[in-house]
Each structure stands twice: as C-alpha cells, then as structure tokens.
Amino acid sequence: MTPDPHWLRPVGGRSGGPVLLCLPHAGAGAFAYAGWDRQDAFDVVAVQPPGREDRFAEQPITDPEHLVREIADALGDLAEQPLALFGHSLGALIAHDLARELDRRGAPDPLLLAVSGHVPPHRLDPDRARDRSDAELVEHVRELDDDPLDDVLADPEWRAMLLRPLRGDLALHDAHTHRPGPRLRVPVLALTGADDDATPAEDTAAWAELTEGPFAHRVHPGGHFYLRAARSAVLDDLAHHLEGAWRP
Known part of the structure; x- marks a missing residue:
C-alpha cells in the first residue's frame, strides 16, 4: 500500500537514504519542517495531522491512540522501508508511541527514534489535565515561544487558526497515558x-x-524552540546517528 499523501508530506526530493518521519509540536503541522531537506543523508517526510494548515477544516484528533493508529495506517509500505522517527515536544510523545505501534504490528524496528523538547512519557505529570481558556492558551504560547506573536494574536482570524489546533493538541497531550510494556529495541x-x-x-x-x-x-x-536556530546542528546530529544505523 502506498503512503497516504493526505497525512504524509515529503519535504524536498529523494536522496536515496532512509526516511526521517517528522511529527510536529502542538498546534503545528508539516510546515514546521520546511527547510529540513537541506542535507543529503536522509529524506524528510512530515506528518500533517488534521485541524491545521490545509487540513484546518477537519476536527483535530484528541485521542492519542487514535492518532497513532491513523499515522501508522498512513505509512503504508513506508513502514517496511528504512525509517527513522523524529518528534518535537508533543511530537516526541507521538513518535515514541508510533514506534511501539509499529512493533505491535510486526513492522521492522525504526533505525532511530529521535525525541526533542519533551520529558519521556513515564515522567509526565499525572495531574496535568485541565481545561484552558483562550487567555491561558495565549499565555502558554508566550511562555514557550520567544518569537513575537502579538500581531498574530491580535488578529481574530489568525488567533483562531493558531488556538484551535493548539487546544486540540493540548487536549490530546492531557489524554496521553503511558502504559508500561516491553522496552523498545x-x-x-x-x-x-x-x-x-x-x-x-x-x-x-x-x-x-x-x-x-x-x-x-x-x-x-536555546529555549523550547531551539530547533529554529539550531536546525543545521540538529540535522547533523540526526545524520551522524543514522549513518551508524543504516547501510544501503
């Protein structure tokens, strides 16, 4: 089965190397990984969840297990090819759970699981779940993001485009439960x-x-979004670790 283009967005052309599947942070989509093709060690494919960017009309998924199953289904035969996983912030949790789901399905182990900007799932605060007002969501964004967002947040249309997927993703994050099981390999x-x-x-x-x-x-x-300034260094990190794990 071919990969589902509704969910998976190639970033750049083909290098002939393994595929790095990238999962975005809360509120973001595939565009978060624009520019990640500026290397030739691996091919970048970004996940595009519903509720953002060109899938804004769809409802965000707030059930972590549902989201992971959908992504695993969307991979098609990509799951059988040399594959590595990368996730930032919320994406780190989803990348970990996707690795476990692929193992459950009998797929080959990913070459690498790269997790960024998040504590591991077994260290999550069990009391984190709560509803957030729009004002609390805005404050959450400002606490984590050093970029000035006042102009975006002042515009009602842009504010809605930012807060709707963010609210859905934080609900997904709050619903996440780590279930003990065999450790990854x-x-x-x-x-x-x-x-x-x-x-x-x-x-x-x-x-x-x-x-x-x-x-x-x-x-x-850098801070929570260190990836913006350190992108080249992070890509070098990933290339170095994949080089040791993959042989053509």
Whole structure:
C-alpha cells in the first residue's frame, strides 16, 4: 500500500537514504519542517495531522491512540522501508508511541527514534489535565515561544487558526497515558534546548529508560524552540546517528 499523501508530506526530493518521519509540536503541522531537506543523508517526510494548515477544516484528533493508529495506517509500505522517527515536544510523545505501534504490528524496528523538547512519557505529570481558556492558551504560547506573536494574536482570524489546533493538541497531550510494556529495541537520541525550562536536561536523559538500544543525549543552545536556530546542528546530529544505523 502506498503512503497516504493526505497525512504524509515529503519535504524536498529523494536522496536515496532512509526516511526521517517528522511529527510536529502542538498546534503545528508539516510546515514546521520546511527547510529540513537541506542535507543529503536522509529524506524528510512530515506528518500533517488534521485541524491545521490545509487540513484546518477537519476536527483535530484528541485521542492519542487514535492518532497513532491513523499515522501508522498512513505509512503504508513506508513502514517496511528504512525509517527513522523524529518528534518535537508533543511530537516526541507521538513518535515514541508510533514506534511501539509499529512493533505491535510486526513492522521492522525504526533505525532511530529521535525525541526533542519533551520529558519521556513515564515522567509526565499525572495531574496535568485541565481545561484552558483562550487567555491561558495565549499565555502558554508566550511562555514557550520567544518569537513575537502579538500581531498574530491580535488578529481574530489568525488567533483562531493558531488556538484551535493548539487546544486540540493540548487536549490530546492531557489524554496521553503511558502504559508500561516491553522496552523498545531501537537507538534513541534525545535532544533539548539548554534554556528550555519545560524540559530540563536531567528529565530528557530519562528517555534512556525506555529502550534497550543505544542512547545519546544532546543539549543545544536555546529555549523550547531551539530547533529554529539550531536546525543545521540538529540535522547533523540526526545524520551522524543514522549513518551508524543504516547501510544501503
């Protein structure tokens, strides 16, 4: 079965290397990985969940298990090819759960699970679930994002386009439950920003507890969205770890 283009968006052309499947942070879509094709070590394919960008008319999915099943279904025969997973923030949780789902389905192990900007699922605060007003959502965005967003948030249309998928994704995050099970067998690379108060380096290092495979931990300058400034360094990290895991 061919991959579903409704869910999966290639970023750039084909390099002949393995595929890096990228899962976006809360409120974001495939566009979050624009520019990630500026290397030739792997092919980038970004996940486009419903409720954002060109899928804005669809309802966001707020059930984590449902979302993971949909992504796994959308992969088609891509799941049988050399594949690595990358997720930032909420995307890190989904990438981990997708690796477990692919294992449950009998698919080959991913070459690499790269998780960024989030504590591991077994370290989630069990009391995190709560409803958020629009004002609380705006404050949440401002706490995490260093980019000035006042002009966007002041415009009602743009504000709605930002807050609707964000609200859905935070509901999905709040509904996430880690179910103990066999540890993964895949190499795990955990990345974080040095100034990301939401993801302390010591918590990021706890991703090692979820795999029997090799583990590496990298800290880059910046806050929660350190990826914007450190994109080249992160791509180098990913290329280095994939080089050791994949042989043509």
